[in-house]
Amino acid sequence: MTAATHWLDRAPGLGTLDGETRRQLEAIRPITIPKGHVLFRPGDEVTCFGVLIGGRVDVYLTGATGREILLYSITPGESCVQSTLGLLGEDDYSAEAVAETDVEAVMIPRSLFLSLLGTSEAFRTFVFQAFAKRLQSVMQVLERVAFIRIEARLAAALLERADDSGLVRATHQELATAIGSVREVISRRLEILSKKGLVSLDRGTIQVVSRTGLAALIT
Amino acid sequence: MTAATHWLDRAPGLGTLDGETRRQLEAIRPITIPKGHVLFRPGDEVTCFGVLIGGRVDVYLTGATGREILLYSITPGESCVQSTLGLLGEDDYSAEAVAETDVEAVMIPRSLFLSLLGTSEAFRTFVFQAFAKRLQSVMQVLERVAFIRIEARLAAALLERADDSGLVRATHQELATAIGSVREVISRRLEILSKKGLVSLDRGTIQVVSRTGLAALIT
DNA sequence: GCGGCCTATGTGACCAAGTCACCGACGAAT
DNA sequence: ATTCGTCGGTGACTTGGTCACATAGGCCGC
Numbered sequence: 001m002t003a004a005t006h007w008l009d010r011a012p013g014l015g016t017l018d019g020e021t022r023r024q025l026e027a028i029r030p031i032t033i034p035k036g037h038v039l040f041r042p043g044d045e046v047t048c049f050g051v052l053i054g055g056r057v058d059v060y061l062t063g064a065t066g067r068e069i070l071l072y073s074i075t076p077g078e079s080c081v082q083s084t085l086g087l088l089g090e091d092d093y094s095a096e097a098v099a100e101t102d103v104e105a106v107m108i109p110r111s112l113f114l115s116l117l118g119t120s121e122a123f124r125t126f127v128f129q130a131f132a133k134r135l136q137s138v139m140q141v142l143e144r145v146a147f148i149r150i151e152a153r154l155a156a157a158l159l160e161r162a163d164d165s166g167l168v169r170a171t172h173q174e175l176a177t178a179i180g181s182v183r184e185v186i187s188r189r190l191e192i193l194s195k196k197g198l199v200s201l202d203r204g205t206i207q208v209v210s211r212t213g214l215a216a217l218i219t
Numbered sequence: 220m221t222a223a224t225h226w227l228d229r230a231p232g233l234g235t236l237d238g239e240t241r242r243q244l245e246a247i248r249p250i251t252i253p254k255g256h257v258l259f260r261p262g263d264e265v266t267c268f269g270v271l272i273g274g275r276v277d278v279y280l281t282g283a284t285g286r287e288i289l290l291y292s293i294t295p296g297e298s299c300v301q302s303t304l305g306l307l308g309e310d311d312y313s314a315e316a317v318a319e320t321d322v323e324a325v326m327i328p329r330s331l332f333l334s335l336l337g338t339s340e341a342f343r344t345f346v347f348q349a350f351a352k353r354l355q356s357v358m359q360v361l362e363r364v365a366f367i368r369i370e371a372r373l374a375a376a377l378l379e380r381a382d383d384s385g386l387v388r389a390t391h392q393e394l395a396t397a398i399g400s401v402r403e404v405i406s407r408r409l410e411i412l413s414k415k416g417l418v419s420l421d422r423g424t425i426q427v428v429s430r431t432g433l434a435a436l437i438t
Numbered sequence: 439g440c441g442g443c444c445t446a447t448g449t450g451a452c453c454a455a456g457t458c459a460c461c462g463a464c465g466a467a468t
Numbered sequence: 469a470t471t472c473g474t475c476g477g478t479g480a481c482t483t484g485g486t487c488a489c490a491t492a493g494g495c496c497g498c
Contacts, residue, residue, distance in 0.1 A: 203445090
């Protein structure tokens with residue numbers, strides 16, 4: 001409850017709220033959600049505005065065939081824009097959100113959400129910027145899927161996910177979902193990359209050998 | 220100037236504004252933009268919040284190879300969400316907007332836009348709903364491009380664009396852009412559809428012969 | 439330390455879609 | 469009638485996705 005730092009201060013963009021708004025939000029107790037839990041699926045009704053405090057939630061778009069594509073990840077301090085969509089546009093969720101780690105989140109009820117929008121400029125800015133960011137990022141996903149070849153998308157994904165030592169912890173399936181492709185194609189591409197000496201492969205991990213070599217593929 | 224109906228009443232969602240907000244907006248004079256004019260391109264800086272009153276503006280995403288894909292069309296009463304993005308998210312435009320007809324629009328300066336967001340709930344709702352709608356529609360475009368086969372997308376596009384008599388006025392290139400494909404593929408698909416007797420082809424137009432036949436392809 | 443079982447990956451054959459290069463056909467303008 | 473620009477047709481080829489299986493590693497219970 002009276003933690004050293006209140007959750008409001010761990011959510012960038014909400015730390016600057018004015019006094020009255022702050023009081024109203026402070027009353028809300030964060031909840032925790034276990035890893036693997038599905039927060040919502042297509043067709044679910046929207047009831048709350050969610051803000052993430054800890055952990056990571058991935059939001060996927062699912063095709064009729066079961067293929068999935070990663071729309072974006074929600075990281076601490078970010079709100080779940082899908083819920084804004086529902087609260088304001090009167091539509092249900094059209095995507096699926098999965099907790100990739102244990103997750104701590106604050107659920108703001110619809111009525112408080114709407115009233116805060118009216119009374120707090122800082123809150124409004126927070127919501128709008130989150131919105132703008134998601135629209136941008138979904139447009140970027142679209143741009144990549146529509147216009148960029150697999151090899152370049154894969155190289156970019158590997159560089160993005162590599163840790164300091166160049167290790168990428170991801171299965172071929174996960175990479176495929178992240179860049180909007182399928183496992184088989186990723187397996188084959190990775191084999192080509194490994195024959196070129198740019199990466200080396202292991203079960204569940206990929207070791208980036210040449211960052212510059214991969215970067216050169218992105219064009 | 221003193222037209223029979225003020226432009227505010229021709230923009231659904233803005234007709235219900237409260238008195239003060241209305242006064243501030245009434246002062247703004249609509250501008251006209253000739254058909255074919257490019258309203259903005261990727262990288263342009265955002266200065267105004269645009270609301271369309273008459274005509275149609277199409278917004279495209281452009282790939283490195285010059286390929287384009289239609290993100291959405293703006294019709295009367297709708298705002299240009301791309302500009303909201305820029306005004307709130309501090310990013311420049313990443314898409315391109317083209318006037319498909321002569322266009323009448325109102326440009327709300329940034330400062331007034333931000334102040335209205337704070338003072339008018341109706342205006343806020345207008346902006347948010349437009350935002351939500353666009354995010355939904357961009358996600359739909361992504362879903363279609365990523366998961367739906369060309370044949371189904373084409374059939375849907377034809378049915379959507381057919382007038383009462385089943386006539387579609389569009390070139391193969393336009394259809395290709397609308398569904399995120401390329402001209403050659405559309406030409407070939409259309410030929411197949413015409414051999415099946417579902418459409419008949421002419422330079423610049425396609426005649427839908429069997430709506431039910433096309434509908435069956437959408438699955 | 440063996441047999442099951444789950445997950446991750448490898449592979450070939452095939453199909454769908456995009457790319458490239460070029461051609462021909464139509465219509466408007468001169 | 470010639471020229472030119474737009475529109476549409478076509479073949480050859482590449483890339484990427486689908487389907488159907490084949491391995492193969494790791495964990496667990498026994």
